Amino acid sequence: MIYLDYFSTTPCAPEVVEAMLPWFAEDFGNPHSVHGPGQKAAQAVDAARQTIADLIGAEARELVFTSGATEANNLAIKGAARHLKRTGDERRRVITVSTEHKCVLESVRDLEIEGFDPLILGVDGQGRVDPEALREALAVPTLLVSIMTANNETGILQDIPLLSRIAHEAGALFHTDMAQMAGKLPVSLDGIDLASFSAHKMYGPKGIGALYVQRRPRVRLQPLFSGGGQERAFRSGTLPTPLVVGFGKAAELAKRRLDTDILQISALRDDLWRQIETALPGCELNGREVSRLPGALNFCLPEGVRATDILERVPEVAMSTGSACSAAEITPSYVLTAMGLSAEKASRCLRLSVGRSTSKPGIDRAAALLIEAVRTCQPSRD
Numbered sequence: 001m002i003y004l005d006y007f008s009t010t011p012c013a014p015e016v017v018e019a020m021l022p023w024f025a026e027d028f029g030n031p032h033s034v035h036g037p038g039q040k041a042a043q044a045v046d047a048a049r050q051t052i053a054d055l056i057g058a059e060a061r062e063l064v065f066t067s068g069a070t071e072a073n074n075l076a077i078k079g080a081a082r083h084l085k086r087t088g089d090e091r092r093r094v095i096t097v098s099t100e101h102k103c104v105l106e107s108v109r110d111l112e113i114e115g116f117d118p119l120i121l122g123v124d125g126q127g128r129v130d131p132e133a134l135r136e137a138l139a140v141p142t143l144l145v146s147i148m149t150a151n152n153e154t155g156i157l158q159d160i161p162l163l164s165r166i167a168h169e170a171g172a173l174f175h176t177d178m179a180q181m182a183g184k185l186p187v188s189l190d191g192i193d194l195a196s197f198s199a200h201k202m203y204g205p206k207g208i209g210a211l212y213v214q215r216r217p218r219v220r221l222q223p224l225f226s227g228g229g230q231e232r233a234f235r236s237g238t239l240p241t242p243l244v245v246g247f248g249k250a251a252e253l254a255k256r257r258l259d260t261d262i263l264q265i266s267a268l269r270d271d272l273w274r275q276i277e278t279a280l281p282g283c284e285l286n287g288r289e290v291s292r293l294p295g296a297l298n299f300c301l302p303e304g305v306r307a308t309d310i311l312e313r314v315p316e317v318a319m320s321t322g323s324a325c326s327a328a329e330i331t332p333s334y335v336l337t338a339m340g341l342s343a344e345k346a347s348r349c350l351r352l353s354v355g356r357s358t359s360k361p362g363i364d365r366a367a368a369l370l371i372e373a374v375r376t377c378q379p380s381r382d
Contacts, residue, residue, distance in 0.1 A: 004366060147176055181293070
């Protein structure tokens with residue numbers, strides 16, 4: 001198997017697995033207990049929190065551990081909006097973007113039944129938000145703006161420094177989903193009030209993520225659920241020490257390897273695209289004109305070739321399509337259609353993502369298999 005779906009998830013690095021193992025059985029203490037085993041676990045959690053904070057340029061106490069980026073996004077959006085409403089703030093508008101992850105879009109939509117005013121901005125053909133459109137939307141008093149840093153399908157990067165500055169000029173909080181960004185490119189939290197992260201997107205374990213909550217000026221949130229008040233009372237529940245330790249180790253590796261990974265992954269991604277583009281006229285790269293994550297490769301196949309057919313013909317390559325299957329019905333990617341692609345064209349798109357374990361022989365083999373499959377599927381011109 002040639003794995004080219006690193007945006008979906010990454011394998012746990014061997015060092016991460018090794019770091020986690022003792023905390024499942026040998027050192028099993030509850031990190032919230034005051035006895036020896038508990039305090040040993042608490043020290044491991046604190047060390048991991050500091051390591052993750054170092055990677056993203058935050059203070060350790062600004063990190064709230066969650067079960068993943070989905071929970072972090074829910075906590076940021078719903079928690080901030082509900083807290084401000086409880087304090088008597090009369091603003092109700094919450095702004096996001098049509099290409100956001102589903103958990104962000106649904107969190108914003110959920111707030112409508114609580115009396116909030118959700119507004120979902122469109123994007124241009126390159127998947128970018130128009131700063132002037134955001135400025136115009138902010139003419140209505142706004143509580144919160146949520147715009148992801150790097151798109152999970154296309155890898156397209158938004159101009160977060162500019163967009164966050166526009167939001168702050170209007171008095172709104174700014175949240176960004178950085179799950180795809182962290183560990184792949186340097187992270188800056190300048191101008192960011194809230195940011196979401198996920199361990200399994202950066203060679204850490206599934207089931208653990210974090211929310212950055214700025215302390216100066218302080219951002220306050222209403223918790224999603226009640227409990228013992230752990231994590232600065234933002235997120236109750238016993239922390240999973242093994243997963244937190246694994247997250248910390250993944251962050252340590254990411255910081256150490258970042259420059260090497262960027263160069264290696266970018267070169268392999270570009271090599272793969274050159275081979276495909278040269279051999280298959282009619283392929284089109286999505287987001288060609290803007291900055292993307294190093295490993296991102298989302299492209300349209302030539303006319304008459306469906307992405308799902310290529311997946312079936314190339315089981316040796318792990319990749320995904322620009323479509324989602326639900327109840328046996330193929331639905332075009334909402335990210336790609338928001339960028340202006342027709343449903344038919346979106347159905348011809350493949351999402352490939354290169355990662356740390358990708359090799360040059362793997363790229364060459366994947367390219368050969370894809371090219372052969374596409375040529376087989378192309379309609380006859382006779």
